[in-house]
Amino acid sequence: MSAVLTTARQELVSLRRERLPLVLLVVFVVMVSLSSLIGWLTNTTVSNVWQKTVQAGLTKAANPFADVSALYYARNTVIYLVLIGALMAIVVGVTSAMRDRKARTVDLILSRPIGVSTYLLGKLMGIGAWLAMILGAVAIISWTSIAIITKAPLSVSDTGRLAGFYIIALVLLLVFVTLGMLSGIYSSRETTALLVPISIWSIVAFVLPQIGTSANPVSLLNPVPSVKVPGGAFDTMNTILSPLSVTEQFKTASGLILNDSEVTGNLATALLVIFLALVIGTVVLLDTRRDLIRGALRD
Amino acid sequence: MTSTVVIARKELLDLRRNRFLIAILCFILVAVVISVVVSAAQFRVKFDDYTTYLNALRASGSTATPPAPQLFPLQLMRGSMEYLEILGALFAIVMGYGMIAKEKQRATLQLIYSRPIGRYSLAGGKLLALAFAWLAAVVVIFAAVTATLAIVGHAPFAGIDYQRLVVAAFTAWAYLLLWSAVALGLAAVCKRLSTALIIALVLWLTVVLILPQIGDTMDPDNQVPGGLFKSLQIAKPDEKAVLANFAGFDTIRNALEVSSITKHYERFTFAILGIKDQYNQQSLATVWSGTWNNVISLWLASIASVVFAVLSTTRTKLLRRTS
Numbered sequence: 001m002s003a004v005l006t007t008a009r010q011e012l013v014s015l016r017r018e019r020l021p022l023v024l025l026v027v028f029v030v031m032v033s034l035s036s037l038i039g040w041l042t043n044t045t046v047s048n049v050w051q052k053t054v055q056a057g058l059t060k061a062a063n064p065f066a067d068v069s070a071l072y073y074a075r076n077t078v079i080y081l082v083l084i085g086a087l088m089a090i091v092v093g094v095t096s097a098m099r100d101r102k103a104r105t106v107d108l109i110l111s112r113p114i115g116v117s118t119y120l121l122g123k124l125m126g127i128g129a130w131l132a133m134i135l136g137a138v139a140i141i142s143w144t145s146i147a148i149i150t151k152a153p154l155s156v157s158d159t160g161r162l163a164g165f166y167i168i169a170l171v172l173l174l175v176f177v178t179l180g181m182l183s184g185i186y187s188s189r190e191t192t193a194l195l196v197p198i199s200i201w202s203i204v205a206f207v208l209p210q211i212g213t214s215a216n217p218v219s220l221l222n223p224v225p226s227v228k229v230p231g232g233a234f235d236t237m238n239t240i241l242s243p244l245s246v247t248e249q250f251k252t253a254s255g256l257i258l259n260d261s262e263v264t265g266n267l268a269t270a271l272l273v274i275f276l277a278l279v280i281g282t283v284v285l286l287d288t289r290r291d292l293i294r295g296a297l298r299d
Numbered sequence: 300m301t302s303t304v305v306i307a308r309k310e311l312l313d314l315r316r317n318r319f320l321i322a323i324l325c326f327i328l329v330a331v332v333i334s335v336v337v338s339a340a341q342f343r344v345k346f347d348d349y350t351t352y353l354n355a356l357r358a359s360g361s362t363a364t365p366p367a368p369q370l371f372p373l374q375l376m377r378g379s380m381e382y383l384e385i386l387g388a389l390f391a392i393v394m395g396y397g398m399i400a401k402e403k404q405r406a407t408l409q410l411i412y413s414r415p416i417g418r419y420s421l422a423g424g425k426l427l428a429l430a431f432a433w434l435a436a437v438v439v440i441f442a443a444v445t446a447t448l449a450i451v452g453h454a455p456f457a458g459i460d461y462q463r464l465v466v467a468a469f470t471a472w473a474y475l476l477l478w479s480a481v482a483l484g485l486a487a488v489c490k491r492l493s494t495a496l497i498i499a500l501v502l503w504l505t506v507v508l509i510l511p512q513i514g515d516t517m518d519p520d521n522q523v524p525g526g527l528f529k530s531l532q533i534a535k536p537d538e539k540a541v542l543a544n545f546a547g548f549d550t551i552r553n554a555l556e557v558s559s560i561t562k563h564y565e566r567f568t569f570a571i572l573g574i575k576d577q578y579n580q581q582s583l584a585t586v587w588s589g590t591w592n593n594v595i596s597l598w599l600a601s602i603a604s605v606v607f608a609v610l611s612t613t614r615t616k617l618l619r620r621t622s
Contacts, residue, residue, distance in 0.1 A: 020497045027501060031509060038516055045548050046519045046527060052541050059531040064523050076516060083508050087500075191400065192319055194496075195393055199326060202386055207330055210378060214341040217334075217381040218565075221512045233340060 007122020024088040035076035036145035071258040078223040089173040093180020117286040178281030208245040212238035225251040249273040302416040306424025334378030339452035372454030373572040395482030422612035477601040484608035514556035563593040
C-alpha cells in the first residue's frame with residue numbers, strides 16, 4: 001500500500017510542475033467560474049425580453065425562467081467539463097504515462113519491488129486526488145457564485161445535488177485519464193499519444209451521439225443531451241450507441257442531478273454507464289504489460 | 300528547381316509516407332460522410348412522417364394538403380462543415396506542428412541550413428506543401444460528400460450547387476491552412492516544442508469551442524427548447540423590435556462570436572451552402588453582400604497566419620538552443 005501512496009504523492013508533485021495541464025487547468029477554472037455569470041446574464045436578459053413583450057402586449061405566456069432552480073446557473077459547467085475538463089484529463093493521463101518513459105526513470109522505478117499495477121494505480125490515485133482537489137475548489141466557486149446571484153445560500157438539498165454532480169464529474173474525468181494513460185503507454189510518439197485519445201473523445205462526444213440522434217456536432221456543445229429521433233433506424237442506432245457515448249450519459253446524469261427541467265432520461269442507467277467506463281478503463285490500465293511501460297519513445 | 304520547391308516536394312513525400320496523418324485524414328473523411336448519411340436518413344424520417352400525416356388527413360376526409368418537406372441537398376452538409384470546423388482545425392494544427400517538430404526532434408535543421416537555401420525557403424516550402432496537402436484533402440472530402448449526397452441522399456444537384464460547393468471547399472481550405480500555418484509558426488517561434496503544442500491546443504480550444512459556445516449560450520433565443528420567441532408566439536418583425544431594446548447585450552454577444560475566426564468560417568459556409576435559411580436558394584451575389592465581412596476576415600486571418608509562419612520560421616529562431 002505504501003508503494004501506491006508513494007507513487008501517488010510523486011504524481012501530485014509532478015503534476016504541480018507540468019505546464020500543459022496547468023494551462024488547461026487555468027482555462028477550465030476560469031470558464032467554470034464564468035459559467036454562472038454567463039448563465040445569470042442570459043437569464044436576466046431573457047426575463048427582460050419577456051417583460052418587454054408582455055408590456056407591448058405581444059404575449060400572454062408565462063416567463064420561461066420564472067421558477068428556475070438555483071442550480072440552473074451551474075448547467076453550463078456541464079459542457080465545460082465535457083470540453084475542457086475531458087481534454088485536460090486526457091493531457092494529464094498522457095503526460096503522466098509518458099513522463100517516466102521520456103526521462104527513462106521507469107526502468108529504475110520498476111527495478112524496485114513494485115508491480116506494474118501498483119505503479120499505475122499509484123499514478124491514477126495521484127491524478128484522482130489532484131482532480132478531486134480541483135473539482136472541490138470549482139464546486140466551492142460554483143456554490144459561492146450561485147449564492148451571490150440568487151442572494152441566498154443554497155439549501156442543503158441543492159448543496160448535496162451540487163456535490164453529487166461534481167462527484168460524477170470526477171468519475172467522468174477519471175475515465176478520460178485512464179484513456180490518456182493507456183494512449184501514453186501504447187504510443188511511441190508524444191504527438192500520437194495525445195491525438196489518439198483526443199480523436200476517441202471526438203468520436204464519443206460528437207460522432208456517436210450524431211449517429212444515434214442526428215444532432216449536428218455544434219449542437220452537441222450544449223449542456224442538454226441530444227434528443228433521439230423516435231422510431232426507425234435512429235432509434236435502433238441510439239439504443240446500441242448511447243451506452244458508448246459517455247459524455248451524453250454524463251449530460252443526462254448531470255441534468256437530472258441538477259434538476260434541469262429540460263433533461264429527461266434514466267439516472268441509474270447514465271450513472272451505470274459512467275462508472276462501468278471507469279471500471280473497464282482501470283482494469284485495462286492495471287493489466288498493462290511491463291515491457292509496454294518500458295518501451296522507448298521515438299521522439 | 301528552387302530550394303522552396305525542393306523542400307515542398309520532400310514534405311509532400313513525407314506526408315504521403317506518414318501513416319498516422321493518413322489515418323487522421325481518413326477519420327475526418329469518415330466523420331463527414333457519416334454526417335451526410337445521418338442527415339439524409341433524418342430527412343427520410345421527416346418525409347415518412349409527412350406521408351403518414353397526409354394519409355391520416357386523407358383518411359379523416361380532409362382535402363387540405365400541407366406543404367411537403369423540401370430537400371435542399373447542400374443543407375445536408377451542415378454536420379460535415381462543423382466537423383471540418385472542429386476536428387479539421389485540430390488535425391491541421393497537428394500537421395503544421397509536425398512539420399517543424401520532426402526537424403527539431405531529428406536534429407535535421409543543422410543539415411538543411413548547411414545548404415545554400417534562401418532566407419524564407421524552409422518556411423515557404425513547408426507552407427507550399429501544406430497548401431497542396433490541404434487542397435488535395437479538401438478535394439477528396441468534398442468529392443466524397445458530393446458523391447454521398449447523390450447516392451445516399453438521392454439529391455438532385457443544380458448547376459449553381461456545384462459553384463457553391465467549390466466556393467465552400469476553397470473557404471474550408473483557407474481555414475485549414477490558417478490553423479496549420481499558426482501551428483507551424485508557433486513550433487518555430489517557441490524554444491520548446493511542448494510550449495508550442497500547449498499554445499496551439501489552448502488556442503484551438505478557445506477559438507473553436509469556447510468562444511462560439513459562449514456566443515450560442517448568450518443567445519436569448521437558444522434558452523428555450525424550440526426557441527424563445529416561438530415559445531412566446533412572437534412574429535419575426537416583433538422579435539426584431541423587441542431585441543432592438545437589447546442592442547448592447549447583443550453587441551457583446553456578437554463581438555464574442557466574431558472574435559472567433561471559426562465563426563466567420565461557419566457563417567460564410569452556412570450561407571453559401573444555404574444551410575442558413577435566410578440564404579437558401581439565394582444568388583451568390585446576395586450571399587456575398589450579406590457575408591463579405593466574414594469572407595474578408597477569414598482570408599485576412601489566413602494570410603496573416605501564413606505571414607506569421609514565414610517570418611517566424613527563420614534560421615535564427617530554429618537553431619536556437621533549447622533550455
